[in-house]
Amino acid sequence: MHAPRVIVAVKWGPLDGRRAVLAPGDVLRVGRGERASLVVPHDRQMSALHLELSWDGARCRFRDLKSAAGTSRNGEEGLTEGEVVSGDWLKVGETVLTVHLEEATPARDPADDDEPARAQRRAQAEIAEVALRTLGQEAARAPLYAIVDGARDRRILELCRESVEEHRSLYDGVEGETMAHVAPYLVRLPQGSRLLSLLVREGWGRRWGVYLTSPLPFNEVRRHLRRFLMVELEESGDRMYFRFYDPRTLATFIPSCSARQAQEFFGSADAFFLEGEGAALIRYTRPAELSVSTA
Numbered sequence: 127m128h129a130p131r132v133i134v135a136v137k138w139g140p141l142d143g144r145r146a147v148l149a150p151g152d153v154l155r156v157g158r159g160e161r162a163s164l165v166v167p168h169d170r171q172m173s174a175l176h177l178e179l180s181w182d183g184a185r186c187r188f189r190d191l192k193s194a195a196g197t198s199r200n201g202e203e204g205l206t207e208g209e210v211v212s213g214d215w216l217k218v219g220e221t222v223l224t225v226h227l228e229e230a231t232p233a234r235d236p237a238d239d240d241e242p243a244r245a246q247r248r249a250q251a252e253i254a255e256v257a258l259r260t261l262g263q264e265a266a267r268a269p270l271y272a273i274v275d276g277a278r279d280r281r282i283l284e285l286c287r288e289s290v291e292e293h294r295s296l297y298d299g300v301e302g303e304t305m306a307h308v309a310p311y312l313v314r315l316p317q318g319s320r321l322l323s324l325l326v327r328e329g330w331g332r333r334w335g336v337y338l339t340s341p342l343p344f345n346e347v348r349r350h351l352r353r354f355l356m357v358e359l360e361e362s363g364d365r366m367y368f369r370f371y372d373p374r375t376l377a378t379f380i381p382s383c384s385a386r387q388a389q390e391f392f393g394s395a396d397a398f399f400l401e402g403e404g405a406a407l408i409r410y411t412r413p414a415e416l417s418v419s420t421a
Contacts, residue, residue: 130228132181133290137215137222138303140168143294150183155191156218171195172219179210179225186210186225195219212288226287229320233281233328250405254330257407258323261315261399264339265322268396270315271347272325273371274335277308282325282334286311289321292344296352310335310355310371312348331405335371340395350393373400380410388413 132148134156146154146164156164159174166172173193180187189207190197197205198217210216212227236247264270273296274282286293293313295302302309315322315337325334340347357368369375370391377400383391392398392412402408 129183132186133226135224137224147290148181152181154179166221169219169221177218228288230288231284250331253405254327257330258326260407265317268339270339272313272315272335272337274311275371278334285324291321314344333373336373336376337399338395339397342394376400385413
């Protein structure tokens with residue numbers, strides 16, 4: 127097991143989701159100028175070199191680099207230096223940075239303790255391992271993404287925020303800020319991703335989300351998926367949220383699509399993967415002709 131890393135992320139604004147990862151011994155300098163490691167060029171309240179963060183494997187410390195606007199931690203203003211722990215936030219100029227330690231929060235133990243419940247969990251774990259092996263093989267062949275539903279369980283965002291993997295809400299702007307805790311998130315899951323293992327082992331069978339493979343880069347996949355967040359009802363013309371990232375919804379929607387609708391929804395995606403009846407993994411591959419298989 128490698129030493130944990132620190133994940134520093136920009137919260138909101140034009141660089142929302144931009145992240146930097148600190149391994150033990152690393153130093154990160156944040157500022158508006160090119161000499162910074164994490165550059166925030168649009169923030170006119172930020173100094174060219176504003177803040178320095180360091181991680182020694184045990185403590186993460188910050189130091190204000192004699193900035194004009196100062197640095198605040200969790201709303202405490204005018205700080206020159208100090209320590210941050212997982213879940214803290216720093217305001218640097220007009221930019222908010224969140225700080226999380228990799229995999230800092232352990233999974234919560236289940237409340238039930240009787241033998242039938244334990245047997246059910248063991249059976250569920252076996253099914254999840256089959257799904258994980260399949261998804262791991264897919265990640266070795268093509269870029270793998272997850273669309274996870276932040277509204278299903280607070281643990282989902284906990285795992286994402288404490289992971290080095292790229293992720294971002296599918297919502298933008300004010301909607302993205304006010305609904306961040308219940309939004310759908312796109313997550314990139316490279317081969318060997320620890321986050322993939324955690325999402326599947328903890329969330330499979332609990333409708334945490336769906337998976338897909340696509341050759342496109344993260345931002346283009348996100349742009350495509352955002353087109354389907356709202357749909358218009360044929361009879362009334364009313365617009366409503368479309369929760370296509372719920373496995374039950376997607377398992378109903380894809381088979382009901384015409385060839386044209388399926389082509390439009392898949393876009394460049396090669397396949398979607400989701401939990402079906404009994405949590406067995408279902409694969410829908412991109413048309414020409416839509417095909418379905420189970421693992």
